[in-house]
Amino acid sequence: MTRLCRLLPVLVVALMPLSAAAQDGASKLQEAAVPAVMTKAVDEVIRPGYRRFHETATGLTGAMKALCATPSADALAKARAGFASAVAAWSEIEIVRVGPALEENRFERILFFPDRKGLALKQVQATIAGKDEKDTTPEGIAGKSVAVQGLSALEYVLYGSGAETLEGAADGFRCRFGAAVAGNVDAVAATLSADWEKKGGIADQWKTPGPDNEQFRNGREAIQALLGILVHGVETVRDQRLEAFYKGKDKPVRPKSAIYWRAGLTFPSITANLKGIKALFVASGMEQVLDPADRAIAADIVALLSSLGETAPTVDADVAKAVADPKDQEKLDALLRGTRELLVRLNDGYGGAIGLAAGFSFADGD
Helix, strand or coil, rough: CCHHHHHHHHHHHHCCCCCCHHHHHHCCCCCCHHHHHHHHHHHHHHHHHHHHHHHHHHHHHHHHHHHCCCCCHHHHHHHHHHHHHHHHHHHHHCCCCCCCHHHHHHHHHCCCCCCCCCCCHHHHHHHHHHHHHHHHHHHHHHHCCCCCCHHHHHHHHCCCCCHHHHCCCCCCCCHHHHHHHHHHHHHHHHHHHHHHCCCHHHHHHCCCCCCCCCCCCCCCHHHHHHHHHHHHHHHHHHHHCCCCCCCCCCCCHHHHHHHCCCCCCCEEEEEEHHHHHHHHHHHCHHHCCCCCHHHHHHHHHHHHHHHHHHHHCCCCCHHHHCCCCHHHHHHHHHHHHHHHHHHHHHHHHHHHHCCCCCCCCCCCCC
């Protein structure tokens, strides 16, 4: 039985009627359990996630510097492997698009996507052609447009037109520009990790909701914020990752609009997105704030996430081939259906069970 076939029973389970609490909006939130859930979310998912990303960004920077100093096919392969590791680590934690990630354009400085006007490509190409020495240091890169500061820019350096020159003469401009971009990403990653490790900072505020807490005045606000991260994370996978290039059979496809398509990392990144969403839901113990009678909702969510996480990595890494292959189209359709159903489970199922009224918007908090 294929993974795709195994997804179908899960979707049937997920379509079972919602609980009474979810249907009538009654709240059975176990608020006493919220601090423990928030503590696990911070200590077991968010902090380790940012640490891993910082570690991989540091490794990537080192690999880029080594490539520039002693270029070769092997050194380029190691730099590309370092890029893949950094992309995977970032893709797991990028769903936490709150707090420090929103300050000083840090999120966009790491990942400028979606880029509907192709600004990154134009600006990266112009930077490489311009050969301005100020663009070969992390400090210089930090002062430029966010479109040339992060992973999208570095992907073009490593995989775009002219990337074969990276195996040529030592200390070439393209390579040193790429090393500067990696160093900039490393610096931003270090700041994000440090902010979440800081005593008395956002991590402590997340763990102790209360009337004097500037983040969350009570447990309800805290768990709503955590649920909001999951909802926005799934919406990102559906709207910005999948539908960016594929909206269904017989509809126009745009394989070059997929994230990391040059590097062949579109589906590894989506898989890591789903892994991060599942980790935040499971490791934090979010089911613990539900009334015992409503915990089947959590089981449905985990089952859907597991099936989606099994399907995504089986799609052909070449996006252009995937959107043209009937078998891969079936997998992509299953991913679209699954993410849509997952949003229903999170919004109406879990959200209803903790007392969020129909029509509640995580965008404006009402």
